[in-house]
Amino acid sequence: MTETGIHYLDACGPDGMRLYAIGDVHGRHDLLAAMHRCIASELEYVPASDWRIIHLGDYVDRGPDSRSVIDFLIAARARDPRNLMLAGNHDIGFLDFLDSPDPDGLFMSYGGIQTAASYGVKLSTGSSWFGRPDEALARGHAALVEAVPQAHVDFLRSLTFSATFGDFFFCHAGIRPGVPLDRQNQQDLIWIRDAFHDHPGLFSKVIVHGHTPVPKAEVMANRVNVDTLAWKAGTLSALAVNGGDKRILTVQGKAL
Template identity: 85%
Template sequence: MTETGIHYLDARGPEGLRVYAIGDVHGRHDLLAAMHRRIESELEYSSSSDWRVIHLGDYVDRGPDSKSVIDFLIEARERDPRNVMLAGNHDIGFLDFLDRPDPDGLFMRYGGVQTAASYGVKLSTGSSWFGRPDEVLAHGHAALVEAVPQAHIDFLKSLSFSAAFGDFFFCHAGVRPGIPLESQSPQDLIWIRDAFHDHPGLYPKVIVHGHTPVPEAEVMANRVNVDTLAWQSGTLSALAINGGDKRILAVQGKAF
C-alpha cells in the first residue's frame, strides 16, 4: 500500500455532492453552532445538488456544554439525516462510564467532570462528608445516570465508526496501515495514533480524522487532521470538499 493509493492533491469528492467534515467538538456547543451556520450559508450561497456534514466524534468531555452539543446533534440528524455523526473515543468512554463508574477510566481522567456538570451533576473521586471516595463516585454516578436522557444514550450507541465518500475515508482517529479500510477495527478507528501518523505511504482513500490536536488543520499527502483543540483554543476546524476543490474552514470563539 505504498504508492497504490490516492494522494490528497488528486482526491475528489463524489460528483454533485458537497462534503464537510467537522473536527473534535468536546463540549463547545457555541463553536459547533457557528460552524453549522457557516456551512448553511455556503450551501445557500452556492447550492449543490446534495451534501453531507460529517462529524468526526468526541462531542463530550473537557468543554463546558456537552449536553447541548448532543441535543444539537440529535436535532440536526432528525431534521436531515445528511448530518452524519461518527463515534469518538470520548463518546464511547461516556457510555462506558454510565455502564460502570471507573475512577481511573477515560471519562474521569479526561474531562468527564465537565460533561457531568453540563447535566447538572457534580462528580468527584475525593472524600466528602457523606462517604469514602468510592461512595462519593457511586453517588455522583447514580445522579448522572438519572440526569442523562435516554435519547442521549441511544444517540451515542447509534454512532457509526467510519464513512466514505468519493476518494475520502472519514473516522475519528485514523486507520491501521496494511488493513483494508472496510476491515478496520472500531478500536483503531477511535484510538490509533503513532502507527497511523507515522505511515509514509498512501492509503486507498485520503483519511480525514481528528483525535490528535494540532495548532491548525494538518493537510498531508495521505491524511487530513481537523482536530484543532476547539475546547481550549476556541478554533473549530472542518474540511470542505466539492469535487476536486478542498478547503479548510475554521470558526473562532473564546479560548480557555
C-alpha cells in the same frame, strides 16, 4: 497500497455532492453552532445538489456544554439525515462510564467531570480501591445516570465508526496501515495515533480524522487532521470538499 493509493491533491468527492467534515467539538456547543451556520450560509449562497456534514466524534468532555452539543446533533440529524455522526473515544468512554463508573477510566481522567456538570451533576474525583469507585463517586454516577436523557444514550449508541465518500475515508482517530479500510478495528478507528501518523505511504483513500490536537488543520499527502483543540483554543475546523476543490473552514470563539 503505497503505490496505488490516492494523494490528497488528486482526491475528489462524489460528483454533485458537497462534503464537510468537522473536527473534535468537546463540549463547545458555541463553536459547533457557528460552524453549522457557516456551512448553511455556504449551501445557501452556492447551492449543492447534495451534501453531507460528517462529524468526526468526541462531542463530549473537557468543554463546558456537552449536553447542548448532543441536543444539537440529535436535532440536526432529525432535521436532515445527511448530518452524519461518527464515534470518538470520548463518546464511547461516556457510555462506558454510565455503564460502570471506573474512577480511573477515560471519563473521570479526561474531562468527564465537565460533561457531568453540563447535566447538572457534580462528580467527585473520589478514590478507588482495586478500581472500584468510592461512595461519593457512586452517588455521583447514580445521579448522572438519572440526569442523562435516554435519547442521549440512544444517540451515543447509534454512532458509527467510519464513513466513505469519493476518495475520502472519515473516522475519528485514523486507520491501521496495511489493513483494508473495510476491515479496520473499531478500537483503532477511535484510538490509533503513532502507527497511523508515522505511515509514509499513501492509502487507498485519503483519511480525514481528528483525535490528535494540532495548532491548525494538518493537510498531508495521505491524511487530513481537523482537530484544532476547539475546547481550549476556541478554534473549530472542518474540511470542505467540492469535487476536486478542497479547503479548510474554521470558526473562532473564546479560548478557555
